[in-house]
Amino acid sequence: MRLILLGPPGAGKGTQAQRIVEKYGIPQLSTGDMLRAAVSAGTEIGQRAKAVMDAGNLVSDDIVIGIVSERIDQQDCAKGFILDGFPRTLVQADATEQMLKKKGLALSGVIEIRVDDDVLADRIAGRYTCANCGTGYHDDNLKPKVDGVCDKCGSTHFKRRPDDNRDTVKTRLQAYYKDTSPLIGYYYAKGLLTTVDGMSEIDAVTADIEAILSGFVGADGK
Numbered sequence: 046m047r048l049i050l051l052g053p054p055g056a057g058k059g060t061q062a063q064r065i066v067e068k069y070g071i072p073q074l075s076t077g078d079m080l081r082a083a084v085s086a087g088t089e090i091g092q093r094a095k096a097v098m099d100a101g102n103l104v105s106d107d108i109v110i111g112i113v114s115e116r117i118d119q120q121d122c123a124k125g126f127i128l129d130g131f132p133r134t135l136v137q138a139d140a141t142e143q144m145l146k147k148k149g150l151a152l153s154g155v156i157e158i159r160v161d162d163d164v165l166a167d168r169i170a171g172r173y174t175c176a177n178c179g180t181g182y183h184d185d186n187l188k189p190k191v192d193g194v195c196d197k198c199g200s201t202h203f204k205r206r207p208d209d210n211r212d213t214v215k216t217r218l219q220a221y222y223k224d225t226s227p228l229i230g231y232y233y234a235k236g237l238l239t240t241v242d243g244m245s246e247i248d249a250v251t252a253d254i255e256a257i258l259s260g261f262v263g264a265d266g267k
Contacts, residue, residue, distance in 0.1 A: 046071060046125035046261050047150065049132070051228060052158035053221045054214070055168040056243045057250060059181050061158065062127050064251050065258070071125040076109055079116045090115060110140045117148075125153070133225050138232075153261040155232040156254060160243035162218060166211040173209075176202040187247060 046069060050058045062073045083091030084098075090111040094104050109131070117126055132138040145151055160168075171184035177200035182189055189196050195203075208217070232238040241253040 046153045046258065047145070048125070048127045048153060048258075048261070049155045049232075050127060050129070050158065051155060051225070051232075051238075052160065052243060053162070053165060053226075054217045055165040055172070056158040056160045057168075057247065058129070058158060060187065060247060061250060061254055062129060063181065065127055065254070068255075069124070069258070071127060072121050073127045073129050074113070074116055074122075074131075075129045076113065076131045079112050080104065080109070083112045083115065088115060106134075106137055106140060109137070110144055113141070114144050114148075117150075132228065135227055135231055138228055152237055154239060154257065155228075155237045156257060157229055157238060157240040158243040158250065159240050164244070165218070166214045169209050169214055170211050173203050173205045175200050176204045 048065070050062055052058050065071070066073050080091075080094055084095045085091070090108060094108050094112065097104050097108065113128075113131065116122065128141075132141050142152075168183070168186070171186070172181060173183070174181050175195040175198060178195060178198040180195055180197045181187070182203070193201055193203075195201070229238060239257050241250055241257070243250060245253070
């Protein structure tokens, strides 16, 4: 099961991805994490990325695709994976498709979590994560079972992203609609896109996604 989750900042992609990981045992692949791991491991593509970053430049699409390609060859991706924050553009989407095709693989599907922009500011401003394990929470919608204690690891240390505030929402949404939202039409045209209502309660969104994934599991045989 090879998935992409689409949706603007604050749509709930991270929360839903964590639930998919826990149920199906497939990894959630973040390009940032993969990039840091490749640089740390000193792989050929990691060395190329390090040279670019050390020069103060942005890592090119071909390097990112190379890092993603290396990562999905690892054993924990044998049953599939969730791409987190990638692809972000049509160019990256095309390159990802070609990379998978060379491996004899294809995406199982793309799930868009659609939300009302007006509620995103509240969602984003209220979210925080466990500083130890990264489990996500929200001031109103997803509190720990015990106040101040992470459900997953028991840590009492939490953090908020500096850009998780109302002042940055507009800028981040503009970037999403400019670069990433065209992927919705791209994957719809390929018959891969399914949309769920991200305005529903978190468990309801999970149930909708589960219904979609049951079809993917049957189709993939994994």
